[in-house]
Amino acid sequence: MPELLAPAGSFEKLVTAIHYGADAVYLGGGLSLRARAGTFTGDDLMHAVRYAHERGVRVYVTVNSFIHEPDMDKLDNEIENIVKSRADGVIVADPGVLATVKRFAPELSIHLSTQANVTNSGAANFWVGQGVGRINLARELSLADIKRIRKRVSSELEIFVHGAVCISYSGRCLLSHYLTGRDANRGDCAQPCRYSYALVEEKRPGQYFPVEQDEHGTYVFNAKDMCLLEKLPELVAAGVNACKIEGRMRSIFYVGAVVRVYRAALDYLATLPTEAWDDPGRIKIPQHYSDELAKTGTRAASTHFIDGTPDESAMLNDCSRHPQSYEPVAVIKALSPPHVLVEVRNPLHPGEMLEYMGRGLDTKRLQIKTIHNENGELLAKANPGTHARLTFTQPITELESNGLFRRELERRR
Numbered sequence: 001m002p003e004l005l006a007p008a009g010s011f012e013k014l015v016t017a018i019h020y021g022a023d024a025v026y027l028g029g030g031l032s033l034r035a036r037a038g039t040f041t042g043d044d045l046m047h048a049v050r051y052a053h054e055r056g057v058r059v060y061v062t063v064n065s066f067i068h069e070p071d072m073d074k075l076d077n078e079i080e081n082i083v084k085s086r087a088d089g090v091i092v093a094d095p096g097v098l099a100t101v102k103r104f105a106p107e108l109s110i111h112l113s114t115q116a117n118v119t120n121s122g123a124a125n126f127w128v129g130q131g132v133g134r135i136n137l138a139r140e141l142s143l144a145d146i147k148r149i150r151k152r153v154s155s156e157l158e159i160f161v162h163g164a165v166c167i168s169y170s171g172r173c174l175l176s177h178y179l180t181g182r183d184a185n186r187g188d189c190a191q192p193c194r195y196s197y198a199l200v201e202e203k204r205p206g207q208y209f210p211v212e213q214d215e216h217g218t219y220v221f222n223a224k225d226m227c228l229l230e231k232l233p234e235l236v237a238a239g240v241n242a243c244k245i246e247g248r249m250r251s252i253f254y255v256g257a258v259v260r261v262y263r264a265a266l267d268y269l270a271t272l273p274t275e276a277w278d279d280p281g282r283i284k285i286p287q288h289y290s291d292e293l294a295k296t297g298t299r300a301a302s303t304h305f306i307d308g309t310p311d312e313s314a315m316l317n318d319c320s321r322h323p324q325s326y327e328p329v330a331v332i333k334a335l336s337p338p339h340v341l342v343e344v345r346n347p348l349h350p351g352e353m354l355e356y357m358g359r360g361l362d363t364k365r366l367q368i369k370t371i372h373n374e375n376g377e378l379l380a381k382a383n384p385g386t387h388a389r390l391t392f393t394q395p396i397t398e399l400e401s402n403g404l405f406r407r408e409l410e411r412r413r
């Protein structure tokens with residue numbers, strides 16, 4: 001099975017990704033393409049790599065922004081920190097960064113970022129010739145393209161299987177810089193493609209005329225999220241080496257929920273008999289795997305380019321994102337039965353039903369019996385950002401530290 005590679009936009013997200021079954025995580029160094037996700041530098045990076053390695057998980061550090069000249073002076077230091085941390089590889093897009101890595105750290109494994117937009121075997125082999133060991137192919141490829149490239153390229157191939165999609169080639173977009181001054185190509189996208197747009201006549205400031213692409217509305221640039229769960233068997237059969245989940249800026253709940261489902265799906269595929277792989281197109285990932293993914297709250301899902309050029313159904317034109325059916329409520333920090341110490345993310349009350357997200361696809365519904373604060377005082381409500389000790393009316397034997405609780409929004413109690 002391919003490696004399951006998860007985003008770790010902070011140490012907490014790294015812990016969550018590992019808890020729910022990532023084989024590897026990627027995280028930002030000082031010159032990463034997610035300026036507003038937590039970056040790991042110095043001791044933080046060492047600590048993160050040590051934590052992951054102790055659990056058998058690989059760590060790749062992103063240095064995948066397009067470096068402007070003043071940042072070139074910071075690059076040597078950045079590469080040195082990555083080498084010291086003993087990370088398993090570095091993810092680059094800019095040839096100048098690649099050359100610097102080769103000069104200062106020839107032993108460091110180099111992965112090519114999706115930002116390099118590799119869409120054919122010629123480009124892939126060019127980068128292999130430059131010392132790249134793994135290529136993250138552009139999201140804008142079909143399964144047939146991926147298979148052809150696989151036959152012609154010897155390096156590892158990595159594919160994005162889940163997460164946000166840009167209306168430009170992955171992040172190579174000036175919309176954010178133009179409208180907000182925040183440069184997507186240097187890790188600071190404000191995501192204006194998700195905004196709702198209107199038209200203003202210059203002599204009538206404040207009067208907004210709706211712009212309508214069609215009867216659905218004005219979210220004209222808003223691409224649905226990518227979800228290739230159903231295509232996983234064919235990607236595995238095509239010889240893809242790593243399945244990557246997008247989302248260093250997303251919450252630990254998103255990371256945990258998505259990693260959990262793809263982990264379960266890859267584990268399910270690993271149990272299939274050899275004959276099943278004679279026709280991978282006929283292998284079906286059971287429906288409840290997709291149902292679980294739908295609970296994460298997304299911009300809807302599309303397979304985008306995997307079956308060829310997408311049509312208008314790949315866009316979400318009537319809203320920025322779909323309403324969530326579940327909301328995250330707490331992270332388990334420690335267990336001392338009958339108490340469960342949690343960090344609260346949404347208000348909690350005694351009597352409420354929560355759903356515990358176990359590893360695998362198991363869930364367990366539990367009703368809160370009592371809530372105490374850390375000083376042992378009984379509470380009628382636990383507020384976000386605080387720690388609370390919960391007891392439940394059911395046994396808590398399956399619960400684990402770093403596991404997540406969510407709540408169905410329609411039935412709060």
Ligand code: SF4
Pocket residue numbers: 165166167168170171172173174175176184189190191192193194
């Ligand atoms: S504005 Fe949208 S399309 Fe452009 S880089 Fe940002 S997320 Fe991608």
